[in-house]
Amino acid sequence: MKSLIPGLATALALAVPAMAQDDPLPSWNDGDTKSAIIAFVQGVIDENGDTYVDASDRIATFDNDGTLWVEHPTYAQLAFALDRIRAMAADHPEWKTTQPFQAVLENDMDALAAAGEKGLLEIVAASHSGMSTDDFEQITLDWLASAKHPRFDRPYTELVYQPMLELIDYLQDNDFQTYIVSGGGIEFMRPWTEAVYNIPPQQVVGSSITTEYRLVDGEPALMRTDKIAFIDDKAGKPVGINTHIGRRPIAAFGNSDGDFEMLEYTTSAVDGPSLGAFVHHTDADREYAYDRDAPIGALDKGLDAAGGNGWLLIDMKTDWKTIFPE
Template sequence: MNCRAVIAGFSTAFAAVFIWTASAFAQPAPLASWNDGASKQAIVEFVEAVTADGGPDYVAPADRIATFDNDGTLWVEHPMYTQLAFALDRVKALASEHPEWKTTPPFQAVLENDMEALGRSGHKGLMEIIAATHAGMSTDAFEKITSDWIATARHPRFHRPYTDLVYQPMLELLDYLRANGFKTFIVSGGGIEFMRPWTEEVYGIPAEQVVGSSIVTEYTVVDGLPELMRLPEIAFVDDKAGKPVGILTHIGKRPIAAFGNSDGDYEMLQYTTAGPGKRLGMFVHHDDADREYAYDRDTHFGRLDKGLDDASKEGWHLISMKDDWNQIFPGK
């Protein structure tokens, strides 16, 4: 082989190595917003174990199901649940059509921004607000109202759209799981039709992979056109013991990984990790008052009490927002 051929061969090999190296460096590291520690290690070890073909913990792709709570797990839930903020805004938007609300609890409390009085109205008051703001319209009309609101509403502390206040580490976790053959689902106490219009754009989770609470809908024909009308009656509450029921009804398989942040997710983690084989259950623990919020046992939204006590016993991991995440929100 002459010198020119050797040089040409060397150049080709060098170019191939350079291209491969550049490509490798161009790929963002998985879980980049997670600090090295027990939580990140638990996730990586779990995924490597269940995807190792021929290994003792291997799980076929069809059974790699991971479920995620939404409020407080994938996006911010303080100072109140986002859907509650939507409902309160809807009361104010509809107030001109209902002058009686000025003197009628719980609507009076909303219009006067009296959150203490609203809190005293309890579950009954909340259901009245949901009935007034979420029902009496078609599903198509509700989807438009929801989409318009989510596109313009801003969080009172961060002054950013709610869809900007998703957790960057959890977005990376969703991507990491999907890159390893998982199918990811939202299983939330929030309204299923409140979430579905935007979850694919924000999380990469399509509408058919969203499980949530629902109100009664009724098929009807209006001016010759078929419609589904939303009625002022709760059909299903996808919270606490309702979450495993929702999983069975909508997904039909027991997950092998579940992620939550409150006692409302306790039964979902319990149901998930009680199955055979390798399992993963994790709670996001809100302990970062500077970058987000710090709360667990003493809060009206996202209370983590029993889960905090039982996590170690159940083999569940607590994700410290303060220690495990080097970034909270995208772009921050």
């Protein structure tokens, strides 16, 4: 398992002058985590070093929820789905007495939780289907333009992590291809990731429902059905990477056990340098503090395995000077 590059001392020596001249990660506190990231990148781009990687193989993957933007107290896409159910309720009077929709309309979070994964999938299917992909994109953008986080009272697209934006920029400046690989819906993310992260839609991998080609009023359209096509989570992430990217990443960033297999696939039994890292949510004052027992974004297995696998634990409280962009 080679998650931290060989010749780390040499790479660190290269990184120190680079940091002194122009800090590529100004929102990161100086320390082992920041130094390890910069050392990895400097080693990869050093054509004379033994850890050089050709630009075509410099692929980095990022989970989205909890890794690039806030995921508590609930996933943004789930908040979107619940708002969609409320907006559609007038056309579905049967939902008033049918679970899990009744729980959504009555804001009964206990009943919604009791509906479990099956209920959640019903909500997603009802709120995300029956329209064209173009219509769904516009609905998504309209919601993001108006919805605000319940704690921070800011749009979700403003609650992205400034240190991770800098990391994406740093990797892109050094010829890395950066991809989002998320359990979230691929078509929920694609409309806005380029504007927010500078990651274009074709470099987004996510969960999906099936679509069908149809003529609607004589015009060709892709229509979204209510059938789940692929879940891009846990063991599904390496599958999604292979399907959409076709190359194994050399760097992977996540925050929960849902990202474990992605980090494992990126760093285990790999010839050459690789880097895996979890964002560890430790800052209840500026964001949230959670790991092992969290109902959303639990980091348990990954927390135990990080040291043995050489994966970085990015401590939000100590490693980041700031959380969100000003």
